[in-house]
Amino acid sequence: MKVLVAGANGKTGRLLIQYLKEDGHEPYGMVRKEEQKSNIEKLGGIPVLADLKKDVGHAVKGMDAVIFAAGSGSSTGPDQTEAVDRDGAINLVKHTEKFGIKKFVMLSAINADDSSEAEGSFKFYLDMKSQADEYLKRTELDYTIVRPGGLTDEESTSKIKVGEKVARDNIPRADVAKTIIASLQEPNAYHKTFELVSGDTQIEDALKTL
Ligand SMILES: NC(=O)c1ccc[n+]([C@@H]2O[C@H](COP(=O)([O-])OP(=O)(O)OC[C@H]3O[C@@H](n4cnc5c(N)ncnc54)[C@H](OP(=O)(O)O)[C@@H]3O)[C@@H](O)[C@H]2O)c1
Numbered sequence: 001m002k003v004l005v006a007g008a009n010g011k012t013g014r015l016l017i018q019y020l021k022e023d024g025h026e027p028y029g030m031v032r033k034e035e036q037k038s039n040i041e042k043l044g045g046i047p048v049l050a051d052l053k054k055d056v057g058h059a060v061k062g063m064d065a066v067i068f069a070a071g072s073g074s075s076t077g078p079d080q081t082e083a084v085d086r087d088g089a090i091n092l093v094k095h096t097e098k099f100g101i102k103k104f105v106m107l108s109a110i111n112a113d114d115s116s117e118a119e120g121s122f123k124f125y126l127d128m129k130s131q132a133d134e135y136l137k138r139t140e141l142d143y144t145i146v147r148p149g150g151l152t153d154e155e156s157t158s159k160i161k162v163g164e165k166v167a168r169d170n171i172p173r174a175d176v177a178k179t180i181i182a183s184l185q186e187p188n189a190y191h192k193t194f195e196l197v198s199g200d201t202q203i204e205d206a207l208k209t210l
Pocket of ligand 1: 006007008009010011012013030031032033050051052053068069070071072073084088107108109110147148149150151152173
């Protein structure tokens with residue numbers, strides 16, 4: 001599968017490129033700067049220069065699947081949360097539809113559907129993630145919305161817990177990346193939104209329970 005990863009230079013994005021390549025896919029990594037291209041090439045991916053705030057048609061065209069793994073990060077303000085986490089994600093979904101690609105995986109966040117316990121900029125972030133998710137759900141795409149708990153850089157265990165709602169916990173980015181890739185080819189994960197933390201069930205088995 002030709003798979004575009006938006007946010008490919010990020011921590012989860014780089015793991016996605018590496019694992020997609022290892023699984024025999026053809027990963028394309030969206031980066032914003034020329035000097036980031038070699039990071040993608042080193043992992044076996046094909047870099048594509050694009051910015052989620054602009055036209056991303058050239059990056060999306062010809063793909064079999066598209067993954068959103070970008071994020072504005074915690075060091076920017078609400079304007080970037082709105083521009084990247086919500087509008088950038090929606091922009092990518094729109095281009096995916098425009099070019100007739102069916103499969104889209106959104107890397108969302110746990111509790112995006114209920115920010116009532118959150119405060120300040122984190123609450124705003126969850127609300128922006130939720131609005132992007134809701135936009136995707138209204139499309140005809142074979143979407144999967146993955147909502148992990150706190151991301152860590154620990155080693156993969158390949159064991160997870162999934163559900164419509166799960167108790168907030170952490171999960172290695174590596175296991176989030178593996179779950180996203182597994183969901184590309186697991187029809188049971190299509191048209192599903194689920195929360196995800198570390199657990200006791202192998203990823204492939206967990207996706208079958210959704
Ligand atoms: N941190 C958590 O605990 C947590 C929990 C749940 C969900 N999430 C979500 O998980 C995802 C991945 O998180 P992460 O920590 O692995 O990511 P990350 O390391 O912060 O990487 C995010 C990437 O997005 C890219 N990006 C930002 N603006 C962009 C734009 N306008 N166009 C194209 N790319 C852009 C950045 O590019 P540059 O490299 O050029 O800066 C960066 O490479 C995010 O969607 C985040 O919201 C995070």
